[in-house]
């Protein structure tokens with residue numbers, strides 16, 4: 103087993119957070135009080151939820167909601183349904199959401215929720231009853247101005263619609279802003295399904311402009327062809343990038359003159375549909391070590407790690423998955439001068455459009471897809487520029503990740519200071 107991976111070969115996102123917090127605390131000289139505020143969530147809630155199953159029996163599902171930091175606004179974060187969900191993981195993801203919202207400067211704090219369940223074992227009716235029961239358990243702590251859930255792993259727009267409906271039944275009034283990621287037909291936002299990818303494409307454009315590369319001469323390899331990877335491949339193809347390799351859990355395909363992305367997308371239903379195009383078949387490991395201009399991990403965590411970091415040949419990495427690079431690999435790439443645009447910036451387009459959904463819900467004014475996308479592109483550009491500026495201020499000594507974490511941490515601590523939760527406010 104590689105030394106930077108944990109007991110199950112998995113390195114949690116929080117270890118990355120810890121490493122970054124330590125690094126930021128050195129460069130930004132955070133006090134012990136700052137660190138005390140940042141290292142632990144404001145509120146942890148859990149509940150064992152009983153759900154009536156189709157056969158009449160009752161199963162009990164452990165669940166969590168963690169509201170990490172609300173200094174900058176109501177907490178925001180998805181709910182995942184997964185057998186491996188546990189409190190530590192939800193803590194970590196809630197912390198990451200706090201930073202992500204701060205990086206793109208949307209007025210939310212960070213939260214995350216989860217239920218320990220394998221949804222493949224449940225019927226649609228059982229999933230609906232579990233989703234509604236989750237809202238009943240946490241109703242007192244969520245709401246449009248306190249904590250706003252959204253979809254995450256194994257939860258989707260239909261589940262958000264059930265959750266919103268349950269919340270409104272309890273409240274006895276219309277409250278669409280209590281949950282985001284709803285279907286567009288039920289007060290969801292246009293453009294949410296491809297928002298993470300459009301945000302990532304905009305960040306890559308901004309990065310290319312800054313380092314002086316031309317999209318039409320840029321070879322890109324993308325790992326993962328799910329929601330994020332497939333939309334991103336389409337956006338990059340439309341912007342003139344040469345997408346030379348893509349993959350999913352079953353493996354990948356490559357063609358150095360560029361893959362026919364729209365042709366692949368047209369018939370894409372199963373993971374094996376990738377292999378119907380005229381291209382060379384490659385493994386995921388081969389894709390990660392290809393000699394490309396930009397490598398984009400858009401599948402799962404820990405893909406660039408101690409065992410393959412010395413093989414990485416890409417000139418730059420843009421993290422669309424959450425936590426795809428382990429701290430050990432990140433440090434190595436930094437020594438090698440390979441820029442890594444971090445997840446909390448590159449994949450923040452999704453939460454940005456969730457914020458737009460909340461704005462639309464709370465103002466009762468609905469926007470076209472074109473308007474949503476224009477606003478998203480602008481927000482992502484502003485976030486990129488402010489992080490680039492921070493790098494410039496440090497004569498590029500900081501990596502993209504350090505600059506992004508430091509900006510996020512500063513924003514959270516500034517809000518805490520104005521609230522007088524740490525010294526520097528007036529109420530001392």
Ligand code: NAD
Nearest residue numbers: 298326327328329330331350351400401422423424449452
């Ligand atoms: P998804 O489930 O739709 O797609 C995941 C893709 O990764 C699939 O193509 C799957 O086949 C592939 N995959 C799974 N295991 C793999 C492996 N071992 N090797 C190679 N490929 C593998 O998920 P998604 O919504 O596209 O999310 C992808 C990543 O982006 C995740 O890390 C997620 O947390 C992150 N993310 C997603 C969003 C969003 O809006 N969907 C927002 C922010 C971050």
